[in-house]
Amino acid sequence: MDAALNEQSVTTEQEDFLDYLHASIAETLRVPESEILIKLNKHKYHDAGAPDVTNGDLTEVFNIMRELNLAGVSNPSLGRGHNGGLSLREALQQTVRELATRCDPGAYHYVELGPEPIKTALILEGLADLAAPPASYLGIDINPASRPVMREAVARYVPAGSLRQVVDDYERLERLPLPWDRKPALVTMLGFQEGNEPPSDMTDWYRRLLRPGDMLLCEMQLVPQSDWSPIYCFYNDDLMRRFSRKTLTAKFGDVKSEYGVTVVAMPPGYPAKGIVVMTTERIVDGGPFNGKIVVTNYCTKYPADEFRTLREANGAFEVLCQTVTGDGSIAFQLARRR
């Protein structure tokens, strides 16, 4: 990956979104903006000085994501809610059945943005069982640590020689040599990753990346209608706390800190209404950064209908289906590029 290009790829949209988050969290926590340190999410997934090199921090970040997914899909009650409905695993399985009815066997490319092995292996295994395997797999990750694990997880489900992995910022995809031919693509963005980006940026970017007929599968954490406990539980999970702490220590070393979670409204004027959840570490070690509040992650969430609105906002996509867990907290949304 070209480090200089990657560093330059900060859009005005990203800058404006970050400025808004910076001001909102300072106001919500009632501290001066100078006490808050916030950077783009993507910076925690790679080392800009050595973007192709895997190190212990990046491996741990990848492993935490993998453990979160493993815990999620192997817990039969996660996502089910008080009145029954689908668990996270069942919602994913239902989505795979939907995909199998729309994907021609061996006649589409599977393109994964921000790869992880647990859900992806479940999807590819399901597609193979339903006789709808892809012609190829392409994984694009800014974090080089995912490469060997993904190869191992995916190789058995795609034809020999058709597996490709790119270590790069997916925002540069339009400038990368993608294997587009006449076959359509199924592009996936799972694990609340879309929420890690400014909403209009993503909507527009998907429009430019996908061609008419391509499909887009995204996973989003939703704002449930009344009971927000799934969101609180997620951010209170030990793995999310570890993820936050790792993001801090990778930059500041082993400083003492206190974990926190702050919720603010989405900025006005965006195509969909929702919230932004930020995790923070307040440094409490008496050293030069004492008292600083480091934002370790920010992630947008929408009510289910707003998530549809967001996808259809620029007229380039038609939502084909949206499968939601019983507790109303997670959606798998399948859309087609018009």
Ligand SMILES: C[S@@+](CC[C@H](N)C(=O)[O-])C[C@H]1O[C@@H](n2cnc3c(N)ncnc32)[C@H](O)[C@@H]1O
């Ligand atoms: C929140 S994790 C989600 C991981 C996984 N998709 C899942 O379902 O759990 C975000 C993933 O996207 C990758 N990522 C984040 N920003 C990226 C960027 N700008 N370009 C490429 N990959 C990126 C990270 O390395 C990480 O693997």
